[in-house]
Amino acid sequence: MPMSYRSGHYSDHHHPHDHGRTPPRRPAPQAARAAAAALDGNGYAIVHAGKQVRFGPVVFWIVVGTIVLLGMWSAATATYFAFRDDVLTRLIARQAEMQYAYEDRIAELRAKVDRTTSRQLLDQEQFDQKLDQIMRRQTALESRATALGAMPDAAATGSVRPPARGAAVEPPASGPLKPSPISDTVIFVAPPDREARLESRTPIIAKPQPNQFAKVQGVDNVLVRLQTSLDSVERRQMAALSAVEDSMESRVRRMRGVFTDLGLDMAQLEAATPRSAIGGPFVPVKLPADAGAFERQLNRINLTRVQMQRLNATLALVPYRKPVVGEVEFTSGFGVRSDPFLGRPAMHTGLDFRAATGDPVRVTANGKVVSSGWMGGYGRMVEVDHGNGLSTRYGHLSEIHVRVGDVVKIGQVIGAVGSTGRSTGPHLHYETRIDGDAVDPQKFLRAGVRLSAG
Template sequence: MSYRSGHPSAAIHPHGHQQAQAPRPAAPRPARPPQRPAPTGNSYTIAHAGRQVRIGPVLFWIVVGSIVLLGCWSAATATYFTFRDDVLTRLIARQAEMQYAYEDRIAELRAKVDRTTSRQLLDQEQFDQKLEQIMRRQSLLESRAGALSALPDVGVTGSIKPTRTPSFEAETNSRPKPSPINDTVIFVAPPDREARLESRTSPSALEQAPTQYAKSQGVESVLMRLQTSLDQVERRQVASLGAVEESFESRARRMRGVLTDLGLDARGIEASAPRAAVGGPFVPVKQPGANASAFDRQLYRIYISRSQFERLNRALALVPYRKPVLGEVEFSSGFGVRSDPFLGRPAMHTGLDFRASTGDPVRATAVGKVVNAGWQGGYGQMVEIDHGNGLSTRYGHLSKIIAKVGQSIQIGQVIGEVGSTGRSTGPHLHYETRIDGEAVDPQKFLRAGVRLAGAG
């Protein structure tokens, strides 16, 4: 308790302001220890347990004011929380709102990731479908190339190697964990919110979306180039197929026209045409159905045209339209009426005289069998070959006979040598073509050979 300095029984008041009192008779006082001189000026002394602490008035009132303010604040705060308990509810609601907003943001990001992943999966599926379609088309073009390579005079158009293309995989290794919120209050999210928070892909996939998009654009470009390349291959194959079909049909038309112009029985010649040593079981080619592609139908037509061409080609092996001697053709006498070289009178010349030198080889102009080989009057040494269907050829004035009677002769086989035997004025080859024993102009067959050269 604070008190003024001075006599113990005196009232507390500032030093130096005591009023004079009437003198009293001195009374005996007990002895006391000497005291410190009283301080001058206004001051406050706090005594406790025999100790005294003096403080100034300013500090004293500051301490008193602080104690009063703290008391007022405590009272106000207690009153506020006592009568305004909805503040805590608002704080909890705000905290829940912040948590829900955070979770909504996470759900939105994961939904975006899901959409991106779904789009990537859809793109991957479309890419797989396109790639599978390209592979099927490539396989088809390769099979067509194989079919074209089996045709004569047709080069293989080639095929495209499978291209490795990058694959896209969804990343599902990690799942984001939100930073913890104040754990003093536990909140239970609604069921729909839990459903929105479910995700199969991490946000890292969303970050890689632009890269994946760029890659997908690059793959699309590769697929487009591959499609263009396959289109070009298919166009070349179709063009080659059309050229082969036109070639076979053109050759067949020329061959039929030659046989018709020569007055020959095409069917009879085809039936008697020589065949190579071939065989095997008969496996018919299936005729394309209504759903067959244009390529398959055209290929089937080519098979038919090729079969007809081969039959006609074998038949023409029996037709003597080739030259009996090599080199430039030079006639010393033609077919028809001429002046006989020995008698000087008009006479029928039944063949062509080819100018040649003694010893030049004489070759067969068609496939056949030797029916005569020897001396034959005015022919001198002569070889006659029967080609079937009433066709035959004669080679006269030979200096040497190589073929023998009954021998099968192939086209271009040497059967003798040029000479001047028989009724001849010099070395040359007398060449005849006969149909049913009647002599016909050999130039008719040679001109047919020129026509057929364009079909071969």
């Protein structure tokens, strides 16, 4: 019976069990055979699929090294791709951090430049302000110096200075003496756009240009020195003004004391004082609300000066000055004495001043000549009416230089010393009368001495 395909096939592969034989060994797997290598004298041999491949040791190690390098490269590549995002993130963060740091630094530098520029502008502005302040102070000091220069000499007494005997008679000064203005302020030359001039003996200091301000050294020190100098000038001006005020107030008190000592009515005399040709609208004196100490003191001085002017005009009618210059020597006083010709008690109505023939005789107050010529025992005599009942007589003159009706001023020469009339020698007989009655001239002369003492 024919055998089927499966049976035949089965028979090909199926063998009866032979329990007496050793079963055949199965061949090793192909992977094991491929990995097995034997070394002989010529190198390495690799068996794969029943084939044996031989190669030398150099080639073997090259292959091994290549495989190792490929493995490492693969590991590195895998690591790179695994950590690439993290690295990029860190790089970007670092770049941003550096950028922010640079921006912060730039902003800091810019702020520093701005602060420096602002500081320079502020310093320049402060410099200009200080300079403007110095200029304003200088202008004020110059105005004060002008005001001080306009102050009358408080020490002037109005008495006639004695010239040398025989010297030419000088007319009285046309105006009061004036103190010299203070001229030791600081010179400071301002830029062309500023008008300021400070005068002094100190060297000139030029203001630096604004664009060179940062390069100028010691500008603050210069300003400090200028301020110090101006302070010193201001103190001296205040001291000078205080001295003028004290002197003027003292003189006003002494001038008022003259009327008190002589028992004269100052208001009555002032009302009778002749007025010059003056006038104008009345404008009251106003002191600014922001006036400083100097301005207030100057205002007080001006008020005091007005009082002095009125008192001077009134005292000009009071005969308290000496009729002759030089040392005064009385040969006979006022009152009862022995008559030089009769030897009997007699009333002497004046003072006799020893003087040389020809010495000038000066009127002792403003007035008008009411008598001029020969008058009995007076010899050549001049009588001057000073108003308000006051009059003076000048007797025994050798010469007369005025006529009746002449208006005479204090210190004007009206004649010369002589010995005319009832006289025993050259001298001046001087009388002072109130309402026609003779009074002691020494009372007036002593008041004049006290007034001149200050």
